[in-house]
Amino acid sequence: MKISQKNKLKNLILEFIIILIAIVFIYPVFLMVINSFKSFREVIIDVIALPEKLNFSNYLYVIDKMNYPQLFLNNLLITAIGIAGIVALSSLAAYIIDRQRNKYTRLAQLFIITPMLIPFQTFMITLLKVMNIIHLSGSRVGLGIQYWGFGIPMATFIYINFMKTIPREIDESAYIDGASTFKTFIYVIFPILKPVTVTVIVLDVMWIWNDFLLPLLMVNSSEKTKTLVLAAYNFVGQYNTQWHYAMTAMVLTVVPSILFFIFLQKYIVKGVVAGSVKG
Amino acid sequence: MKKIISILVITGLLFGLTGTITAQEKTIDIFISMPEYATAINQLIDAYQKIEPDVKINYQTIQSDYPTLLKVKLNSGDVPDIFASAPGKEIDLYKEYSYDLSGQPLVDAMQPAIKKVMADSSGEGVYGLAIKGNYFGLIYNKDLFAQAGIEQAPATMSELETAITKLEEAGITPFTSGFGEWWVYKHVFQHFLAATTNNPAALIKKFENGEANLKDYPILYNNFFHFVDLVSEHGDAKPLEATLNTEIANFSTGKAAMMVGQGPWVEDSLDQIDPNLKIGFVGYPVSDNPAQAQVISGADQALRISRNSDNLETVLDFVNWWYTSDYGQNWFVNVAGVVPPVKMDYQSDYDIIKGAKQSVAAKGAGQLTIIYSTDSFHMAFAEAMQAYVGNTIDKDQACKLIENNWVKVDGSN
Amino acid sequence: MGNKSKKELILFTLPALIMVSITIYLPFVISSYYSLTEWNGISKSAKFIGLQNFKTLFFNNSQFLNVLIFTGKYTFLFMLLSNVMALILATFLVQKIKTANILRGVFFVPYIMSMIIVGFIWKFIFSQGFARLFEITGWGFLNLSWLGNAHLAFYAVVFVGVWQQLGFYIVLYIAGLQAIPEDVMEAATVDGAGALSRFFRVKLPLLGPSITICLFMSLTNGLKVFDIILALTQGGPGGATYSATLDIYREAFQYNNYGLGSAKALVFFLIVLIMTQIVLTISRRNEVEV
Numbered sequence: 012m013k014i015s016q017k018n019k020l021k022n023l024i025l026e027f028i029i030i031l032i033a034i035v036f037i038y039p040v041f042l043m044v045i046n047s048f049k050s051f052r053e054v055i056i057d058v059i060a061l062p063e064k065l066n067f068s069n070y071l072y073v074i075d076k077m078n079y080p081q082l083f084l085n086n087l088l089i090t091a092i093g094i095a096g097i098v099a100l101s102s103l104a105a106y107i108i109d110r111q112r113n114k115y116t117r118l119a120q121l122f123i124i125t126p127m128l129i130p131f132q133t134f135m136i137t138l139l140k141v142m143n144i145i146h147l148s149g150s151r152v153g154l155g156i157q158y159w160g161f162g163i164p165m166a167t168f169i170y171i172n173f174m175k176t177i178p179r180e181i182d183e184s185a186y187i188d189g190a191s192t193f194k195t196f197i198y199v200i201f202p203i204l205k206p207v208t209v210t211v212i213v214l215d216v217m218w219i220w221n222d223f224l225l226p227l228l229m230v231n232s233s234e235k236t237k238t239l240v241l242a243a244y245n246f247v248g249q250y251n252t253q254w255h256y257a258m259t260a261m262v263l264t265v266v267p268s269i270l271f272f273i274f275l276q277k278y279i280v281k282g283v284v285a286g287s288v289k290g
Numbered sequence: 291m292k293k294i295i296s297i298l299v300i301t302g303l304l305f306g307l308t309g310t311i312t313a314q315e316k317t318i319d320i321f322i323s324m325p326e327y328a329t330a331i332n333q334l335i336d337a338y339q340k341i342e343p344d345v346k347i348n349y350q351t352i353q354s355d356y357p358t359l360l361k362v363k364l365n366s367g368d369v370p371d372i373f374a375s376a377p378g379k380e381i382d383l384y385k386e387y388s389y390d391l392s393g394q395p396l397v398d399a400m401q402p403a404i405k406k407v408m409a410d411s412s413g414e415g416v417y418g419l420a421i422k423g424n425y426f427g428l429i430y431n432k433d434l435f436a437q438a439g440i441e442q443a444p445a446t447m448s449e450l451e452t453a454i455t456k457l458e459e460a461g462i463t464p465f466t467s468g469f470g471e472w473w474v475y476k477h478v479f480q481h482f483l484a485a486t487t488n489n490p491a492a493l494i495k496k497f498e499n500g501e502a503n504l505k506d507y508p509i510l511y512n513n514f515f516h517f518v519d520l521v522s523e524h525g526d527a528k529p530l531e532a533t534l535n536t537e538i539a540n541f542s543t544g545k546a547a548m549m550v551g552q553g554p555w556v557e558d559s560l561d562q563i564d565p566n567l568k569i570g571f572v573g574y575p576v577s578d579n580p581a582q583a584q585v586i587s588g589a590d591q592a593l594r595i596s597r598n599s600d601n602l603e604t605v606l607d608f609v610n611w612w613y614t615s616d617y618g619q620n621w622f623v624n625v626a627g628v629v630p631p632v633k634m635d636y637q638s639d640y641d642i643i644k645g646a647k648q649s650v651a652a653k654g655a656g657q658l659t660i661i662y663s664t665d666s667f668h669m670a671f672a673e674a675m676q677a678y679v680g681n682t683i684d685k686d687q688a689c690k691l692i693e694n695n696w697v698k699v700d701g702s703n
Numbered sequence: 704m705g706n707k708s709k710k711e712l713i714l715f716t717l718p719a720l721i722m723v724s725i726t727i728y729l730p731f732v733i734s735s736y737y738s739l740t741e742w743n744g745i746s747k748s749a750k751f752i753g754l755q756n757f758k759t760l761f762f763n764n765s766q767f768l769n770v771l772i773f774t775g776k777y778t779f780l781f782m783l784l785s786n787v788m789a790l791i792l793a794t795f796l797v798q799k800i801k802t803a804n805i806l807r808g809v810f811f812v813p814y815i816m817s818m819i820i821v822g823f824i825w826k827f828i829f830s831q832g833f834a835r836l837f838e839i840t841g842w843g844f845l846n847l848s849w850l851g852n853a854h855l856a857f858y859a860v861v862f863v864g865v866w867q868q869l870g871f872y873i874v875l876y877i878a879g880l881q882a883i884p885e886d887v888m889e890a891a892t893v894d895g896a897g898a899l900s901r902f903f904r905v906k907l908p909l910l911g912p913s914i915t916i917c918l919f920m921s922l923t924n925g926l927k928v929f930d931i932i933l934a935l936t937q938g939g940p941g942g943a944t945y946s947a948t949l950d951i952y953r954e955a956f957q958y959n960n961y962g963l964g965s966a967k968a969l970v971f972f973l974i975v976l977i978m979t980q981i982v983l984t985i986s987r988r989n990e991v992e993v
Contacts, residue, residue: 022800043820056542056563125976130972136365142366163719192711227352250555386746673938673942679941
């Protein structure tokens with residue numbers, strides 16, 4: 012009894028410390044949120060002060076200006092297509108690469124992962140050229156598909172590293188039962204990978220939903236294809252930035268992805284428990 | 291699986307194909323910077339579409355990375371019908387994409403000074419039009435000057451020093467600098483350059499060829515650096531962290547009496563913070579000759595028309611209407627609230643524009659010199675000046691750096 | 704392994720290989736061609752000049768060496784801080800505490816904030832925010848010009864860089880910690896191992912895959928650092944915080960030397976490739992197979 016009480020107290024203190032760190036950590040984000048309720052005057056004079064009153068007029072103005080519902084749908088479509096392709100193609104490739112170690116797979120691994128080292132800005136000009144030729148630019152679906160290429164390297168890398176922790180006996184027993192490689196992957200391996208998949212989804216949803224440069228190159232030309240982040244940047248000018256609207260627009264852009272993150276976090280814990288029971 | 295994947299890829303490609311927007315018969319694609327005028331430009335477009343309902347105008351605007359994105363678009367064959375650059379030096383840079391507007395009705399309406407900076411390096415053609423005219427100068431707070439007992443805005447270096455002393459005696463910070471922004475330096479420097487020569491293009495050419503030294507021009511070598519010293523000594527506590535926002539905050543709340551490197555574009559922001567601010571606007575004191583403290587006027591941006599546009603006639607109709615119709619001309623003053631780039635009489639409600647017009651009427655306007663160098667050079671220039679303000683290098687090292695960059699960045703191309 | 708599985712092997716990796724090739728390799732290779740040309744990035748024709756750009760780069764450009772040194776320093780400090788802090792925080796965040804889910808979210812949010820806003824807010828905190836806090840506390844470090852001084856700006860950039868990316872590594876470490884089977888930990892507890900020795904003897908070795916991922920990711924992200932510097936200092940004050948990627952960007956898009964910029968990009972890519980291979984090899988060697 013004594014020990015568990017001591018532990019409880021320790022945990023409580025720990026939690027308190029982490030919450031303190033988190034508060035410091037989140038402070039700039041908090042500033043973004045409170046400034047989204049202020050007038051231009053309040054933002055410029057003092058970013059740190061609380062808003063004089065809780066005023067939603069910025070939000071009404073920005074939602075209208077951004078054409079929020081349409082752009083929200085665009086974001087949803089692009090992100091969904093991107094994620095589906097990244098998860099499907101990377102997990103499959105990683106499975107083969109990890110399970111069949113030979114010359115070919117080592118080469119494939121190097122080939123898939125190396126692009127993580129190439130800075131995006133160095134091939135922007137030619138990228139748009141290539142995408143124009145194969146007609147992946149200027150459309151939401153096309154942009155979603157492009158994210159497969161940009162997301163696969165990191166996702167495959169993560170999958171390969173976690174794949175190692177899954178004992179080979181599991182797929183071998185499936186083979187003995189007569190399942191094909193693909194079936195083994197779909198019905199045996201992929202479910203075990205659920206926690207990793209959730210991690211990949213979390214990281215990639217956050218990235219695609221809030222990405223700026225690639226959408227700017229590919230889908231900025233029409234309201235029908237534009238993303239939320241692009242619209243948010245319309246409030247930012249060189250000699251005159253409407254900070255109060257810019258912050259509001261950013262809050263409106265980022266919040267859906269954060270809600271999604273918190274929702275998935277709960278799921279990760281469940282996924283791990285489910286996996287360990289099965290294993 | 292193979293099938294599934296190939297179906298996926300193929301449908302994806304198909305979607306891509308059908309999803310691409312094919313150019314309509316009468317479409318104008320506008321891709322320009324300056325999002326601060328987005329609302330006004332949308333109103334302009336709406337007004338035009340009432341007259342020409344068949345024309346579809348796609349207007350995109352972005353500030354960050356604009357020149358990069360423009361290059362990406364030009365190279366991938368995605369040339370917008372209307373795009374933006376700087377006038378002057380950058381006219382040549384985009385010339386092979388740009389339509390010569392000579393002979394168009396809008397050129398007759400354009401202010402001669404603006405028309406001049408739209409010509410290429412040989413002085414031929416009109417390769418752009420401006421969204422606005424502009425003024426550059428020193429913004430000051432009339433009430434704070436009065437409070438410190440300064441009757442007239444300083445027009446010479448020694449008057450400036452006296453003013454600084456008086457302001458500090460009255461407990462007022464003389465300057466807010468904006469020295470954290472690269473473009474503040476070019477806005478200030480051009481006044482000193484304009485006072486140095488009547489032919490800035492020729493002088494800058496000499497610098498670009500490595501044939502001139504800053505040391506030989508006392509207004510640049512002595513006065514400009516002295517001015518920068520004064521501002522950093524008698525301005526913000528951390529000058530290199532002072533941005534446009536810092537300047538707006540400090541000036542509008544009466545913490546600083548003079549605002550450096552800005553112009554009419556800040557007045558809306560200042561108004562939103564204190565509508566009762568009494569704003570004065572004059573040329574920078576650049577020497578001991580008060581006549582040289584001139585406000586600079588001119589256009590610092592150019593809208594270019596793609597020469598290979600599929601709808602060239604449609605695009606030209608639009609810009610001609612903009613510059614010559616009653617609505618279009620009034621749009622500059624009443625909707626966008628800018629200095630009109632067209633020949634017209636107008637009354638502005640803006641203090642800065644009023645002050646500028648007064649100063650120009652009394653002393654004439656200085657020549658806009660920033661446009662003879664590229665922004666790439668100006669960024670390198672600002673880097674050297676920041677290193678100087680931060681005491682990492684001394685004046686001669688800064689001069690050397692600036693001269694080198696003139697040759698390296700802007701020279702021979 | 705039969706013939707069939709070889710076919711499968713190719714088949715299953717092919718889609719990934721194709722997608723990566725058309726979105727990244729193809730444009731990168733075409734773009735690398737320009738390193739052999741003199742081109743301003745705008746005009747329609749580029750002039751072929753052979754290896755001239757590489758000559759300029761190696762023999763006539765001390766600036767590039769400076770930005771490489773800066774990038775190296777940045778990467779080292781960034782890797783160290785973000786991995787150590789992320790590992791510590793992740794270890795706490797997998798404990799059974801009520802607020803864990805929300806806290807994980809909190810640490811992740813900076814990762815997705817727009818760079819322009821991050822720049823605006825941090826600039827304000829460094830200048831006005833610190834000034835105000837200095838008035839209250841009198842702590843000397845608050846009165847320094849963190850973004851205006853060439854030396855301090857380095858630390859400011861690293862700090863904000865870590866702040867912005869930490870959540871990313873926390874998520875990866877959490878995933879790794881949760882993959883450690885409960886029974887292993889229980890066995891260690893029964894053996895009487897204390898919390899600290901449990902961490903170093905049992906958890907850390909089993910975290911191998913996560914550590915490899917995080918080291919590799921932080922290495923590449925550190926070497927490629929771009930956005931955060933652009934938002935905070937734009938390479939300033941006085942050019943003191945130029946990273947390699949920012950310098951490449953400046954060469955290609957500001958100075959309009961697309962050819963030289965591409966040459967720099969190619970050389971930089973090779974450096975990064977070698978560095979990451981070294982780190983990967985070392986890190987893999989220390990991994991423990993389950």
